[in-house]
Each structure stands twice: as C-alpha cells, then as structure tokens.
Amino acid sequence: MDSAIPELATAGTLPSAAPAAASILGPGEVQIELEVNGERHELSVEPRVTLLDALRERLKLTGTKKGCDQGTCGACTVLVNDRAIDSCLTLAVMHVGDRITTIEGLASGEQLHPMQAAFVEHDGFQCGYCTPGQVLSAVALVREGRMTGDDAIREQMSGNICRCGAYENILAAVRDGARRMA
Amino acid sequence: MKPFRYARARDPQEAVQMVAVDAAASFVAGGTTVLDLMKDDVERPSLLVDINGVAGRAIVRAGDEIAIAALARMSDVADDPEIAKHAPMVANALLQSASPQLRNMASIGGNLMQRTRCSYFRDIVAPCNKRRRGDGCSAIGGENRRHAIFGGSESCICVHASDLAVALAAADATIHTNGPGGTRAIQVSDFYLLPRDTPNVETALHHAELISSVTLSLDPALANSTYVKVRDRAQYEFALVSVAAGMEIVGGTIRAARIALGGVAPIPWRVPEAEAALVGRPATAASYREAAEIALAGARGCGGNDFKVALAANAVVRALEQIGSAA
Numbered sequence: 001m002d003s004a005i006p007e008l009a010t011a012g013t014l015p016s017a018a019p020a021a022a023s024i025l026g027p028g029e030v031q032i033e034l035e036v037n038g039e040r041h042e043l044s045v046e047p048r049v050t051l052l053d054a055l056r057e058r059l060k061l062t063g064t065k066k067g068c069d070q071g072t073c074g075a076c077t078v079l080v081n082d083r084a085i086d087s088c089l090t091l092a093v094m095h096v097g098d099r100i101t102t103i104e105g106l107a108s109g110e111q112l113h114p115m116q117a118a119f120v121e122h123d124g125f126q127c128g129y130c131t132p133g134q135v136l137s138a139v140a141l142v143r144e145g146r147m148t149g150d151d152a153i154r155e156q157m158s159g160n161i162c163r164c165g166a167y168e169n170i171l172a173a174v175r176d177g178a179r180r181m182a
Numbered sequence: 183m184k185p186f187r188y189a190r191a192r193d194p195q196e197a198v199q200m201v202a203v204d205a206a207a208s209f210v211a212g213g214t215t216v217l218d219l220m221k222d223d224v225e226r227p228s229l230l231v232d233i234n235g236v237a238g239r240a241i242v243r244a245g246d247e248i249a250i251a252a253l254a255r256m257s258d259v260a261d262d263p264e265i266a267k268h269a270p271m272v273a274n275a276l277l278q279s280a281s282p283q284l285r286n287m288a289s290i291g292g293n294l295m296q297r298t299r300c301s302y303f304r305d306i307v308a309p310c311n312k313r314r315r316g317d318g319c320s321a322i323g324g325e326n327r328r329h330a331i332f333g334g335s336e337s338c339i340c341v342h343a344s345d346l347a348v349a350l351a352a353a354d355a356t357i358h359t360n361g362p363g364g365t366r367a368i369q370v371s372d373f374y375l376l377p378r379d380t381p382n383v384e385t386a387l388h389h390a391e392l393i394s395s396v397t398l399s400l401d402p403a404l405a406n407s408t409y410v411k412v413r414d415r416a417q418y419e420f421a422l423v424s425v426a427a428g429m430e431i432v433g434g435t436i437r438a439a440r441i442a443l444g445g446v447a448p449i450p451w452r453v454p455e456a457e458a459a460l461v462g463r464p465a466t467a468a469s470y471r472e473a474a475e476i477a478l479a480g481a482r483g484c485g486g487n488d489f490k491v492a493l494a495a496n497a498v499v500r501a502l503e504q505i506g507s508a509a
Contacts, residue, residue: 022192022200024229027185047188047230050217070218071284083257083286089214090287093188094232137282158417159281 037105124173252291338381361391
C-alpha cells in the first residue's frame with residue numbers, strides 16, 4: 001500500500017469523477033467545481049475553506065448567513081442533495097459532485113417559493129438574518145414528509161435559532177408554507 | 183482553522199494507510215466534530231482523510247442482527263423502520279440528539295468518536311488534562327453543573343456527549359473496525375475508557391483504526407426499550423442525564439433488563455447491579471424505584487452537579503415506567 005501514497009502536493013485539482021489514485025491536496029489552493037442552484041462553478045479554495053465561506057466569499061452568494069460558525073445557530077443552512085445541513089461545519093472540497101441549493105435557488109425568477117411567500121405573509125422574522133436558514137429547513141422538512149404537526153415543526157426547526165424570537169410567526173409561516181407546497 | 187492537507191480515500195484500506203503514516207492525520211466523515219474542534223484550535227490535524235467514498239451507508243438486518251454502516255448518517259438510522267421496531271432506544275436516542283441539520287451530516291462512527299462538550303476542554307486558555315496531560319482540570323472546583331457523578335478521576339470529571347453511545351452500551355452492541363493490524367470487533371463496554379490519569383486516551387482505538395460498522399443483536403429487551411433524555415430545553419441540547427432502558431416482561435414478571443445512563447460519566451454508564459435487581463421481580467413502580475436507587479448508589483456529585491443524582495434516579499424510574507406500561 002505504501003507505494004500507493006502519492007507525493008505531497010501543495011495544490012491540485014479535485015475532479016468530479018473519482019480519481020485514479022487518491023491525491024493528497026493542499027494546504028494551498030485546490031481547483032474544484034461546485035454545483036450550486038443548478039449552475040456549475042469553478043473555484044480555487046484551500047482545503048480549510050468551509051462550504052459556507054466558499055458560497056459567500058468566492059461565489060458571492062451571500063444569502064447564506066454566517067452566525068455562530070460552529071453548527072449551533074443554523075443561519076448557514078443549505079440543502080445538499082436535498083438534505084438540510086449546516087454549511088459552516090463542512091468543507092467546500094468535500095462537496096464536489098453534490099447538488100447544493102441555497103436560498104438564492106428557491107425562487108423562480110421574481111416568483112417566490114411558496115415557503116418564502118408564507119414567511120412574508122406571516123411576518124416570520126424581525127431582523128431577517130436567520131430567515132434564509134429558517135426557510136431552507138422548512139422546505140426540507142416538508143419535502144422529507146416530516147410535516148405531521150406543530151411538534152414536528154418545532155423539532156425539525158430546532159437547529160435554527162432566531163435571536164429576535166419570532167418563533168410564533170415562524171411556526172405559522174411553516175404551517176402555511178407546508179400547505180402551499182402540498 | 184490552521185492550514186491542512188486533504189485527501190479523498192477510495193476504500194477503507196487506503197484511508198487507514200494514509201492516516202497510519204502520519205501521526206497527526208485524522209479521518210473526516212460528516213465533519214461536525216472534527217471541524218468544530220479545529221475551529222476552536224483544540225485539534226490541529228495535518229491531514230484530513232475524507233472517508234465518505236470508502237463504503238456504503240446501509241443498515242441491514244440479517245436474522246437476529248442489524249448491521250449499521252459506520253458512514254450511515256444519524257438521520258438514516260433514526261428513520262430506519264427496522265431500528266425503530268427492534269431497537270427503539272437507539273432510534274429514540276438519535277432523534278433526541280443534536281439538530282436535524284447535524285443529524286443529516288454526522289456519521290454513526292463520528293458520533294461515537296465525538297469528544298466531550300466540557301467547556302474547559304474547548305477553551306484552549308483553560309487548563310485541561312484531556313487536552314494536555316498534567317495541566318490540571320478546571321472543572322474540579324470550577325463550573326461543574328454538567329459534569330460527572332460516576333467514573334471521574336483526580337484528573338478529569340467530564341461527561342461523554344453521545345446519546346447513541348448510551349443506547350449502544352445498553353444494547354451490548356459491537357463496534358467493528360479496520361486498522362493497520364487488520365479488522366477487529368470491540369464490545370461497547372470495552373470501547374470507552376475511564377479517564378484515570380490518562381484522560382487524553384478516550385477509546386480502545388489505535389491511531390488509524392477506522393470504525394466500519396456497528397452491530398446489534400436483537401432480543402426482547404431491546405425490542406421493548408426507550409431512551410429518556412432530561413435537558414435544559416426540549417430540543418437541540420445535550421443531556422443533563424439520560425437513560426437507555428429495555429425490559430423483557432412475561433406475565434407481569436421482568437425476565438431481562440438493560441439499563442445505561444448518559445450525562446453522568448466520562449463513558450456511557452451501564453448499571454448491571456440495577457439490571458440484576460429487576461430480573462424476577464414484578465413490573466411495578468416499587469421494583470423500578472428500587473432499581474433506580476441501586477443504579478445511583480455509588481454516585482457522587484462535585485458541587486454544581488449534585489442535583490444529578492436524584493434527577494438520574496427519577497429518569498430511571500420514568501424510563502422503566504414507559505416500557506413497563508408498553509409491555
């Protein structure tokens with residue numbers, strides 16, 4: 001097996017297809033391709049760049065927010081292959097070949113996604129900083145078939161903190177958004 | 183985070199080999215533990231070997247055994263109908279863990295390898311023997327509301343953070359590994375190590391040893407089981423105390439019992455004396471209370487956490503009542 005370990009590289013390319021031999025990349029920048037909201041983007045990132053920072057700082061998709069940066073607040077929630085995750089606790093280089101959906105990918109042109117429309121209608125926010133993450137968690141819970149009532153909403157939205165405390169309106173928005181998505 | 187190198191391994195042997203040749207290398211699956219610790223500067227791996235592509239994520243039942251792939255996500259296992267039916271305490275423990283996002287990310291192997299949430303361990307300016315042996319324990323005599331009432335030592339009184347590990351301890355699960363020396367199977371009871379004077383050594387795993395799967399042997403006490411978690415808020419919070427409990431009850435008499443406590447010790451805390459005290463006894467509140475008192479007999483608070491002794495006893499009673507009335 002020793003001979004299979006390649007020489008240390010300071011930079012490299014991570015293709016979307018499985019490489020012929022596992023390469024050790026970094027700590028310098030690595031060329032990667034990410035699929036975000038149906039579009040492919042080529043970018044160079046160090047391995048230590050989180051998916052969150054790659055989205056915000058490299059792709060300028062600043063709808064995804066940085067709150068705690070440690071998986072506690074959920075402001076950075078995105079969908080990866082349709083599942084809600086915290087983009088602050090994963091590396092951009094780990095998502096080559098994945099389908100990433102951010103808040104920017106929900107609306108169709110000027111037509112809001114039904115869950116976004118429900119948040120607007122029910123005033124499901126105050127400052128709005130946590131809202132992109134709230135909306136993505138809400139969309140995921142409906143798509144995953146977990147919308148069984150208010151208790152399910154409270155559990156499934158528990159990874160998204162709202163410091164303004166707009167929880168009652170968020171609950172109403174998710175309830176209504178789920179109906180609109182049906 | 184400090185700069186580091188990254189590689190995607192293609193199979194378990196390659197992953198093990200890549201980590202084996204670098205003493206400062208780590209595996210990464212979901213990343214929710216290792217990246218968090220790297221941001222806090224508690225862990226500084228030179229190389230992260232991504233194991234997400236080395237194996238599948240299947241949960242497979244074969245006869246009286248369920249095998250859970252180490253790369254299965256917490257949410258995969260929590261949602262699995264066979265787990266919910268045959269090992270509800272495992273599903274319940276997972277559903278009460280972390281947040282939906284983290285459950286979608288964190289692998290089963292990573293969950294078992296997560297490190298304590300002791301705030302001193304995660305604060306690099308506070309002395310901590312787990313981070314650097316010999317520095318002292320800030321929790322002893324410090325803020326220790328969340329700390330251990332069993333199994334602590336002069337050097338460490340942390341509690342283990344995993345709910346899943348508590349359920350797996352009660353279930354007598356087996357952890358299967360791939361390592362530089364080949365494969366092996368480790369009982370959960372042998373997997374976690376008490377801190378003694380080496381709190382930096384937490385498990386029986388060697389460097390570069392990789393968890394491949396966890397197996398459960400099904401039995402009636404596992405099928406009639408639950409997980410009670412008591413915490414400061416209803417969701418997304420670590421346990422103050424928790425109880426994984428299962429009982430086989432035939433004609434109102436307890437035939438077998440499984441009980442492990444969480445949030446009370448540096449390792450999942452099995453209480454065999456309390457289990458033995460239940461066997462042959464009627465499934466009644468009096469039996470449950472007696473078992474709870476036996477379970478907590480050796481507990482000792484360290485100031486801020488004295489309340490945990492009564493809280494854990496009551497949680498044992500509540501768990502046994504839940505499965506006593508369900509039987």
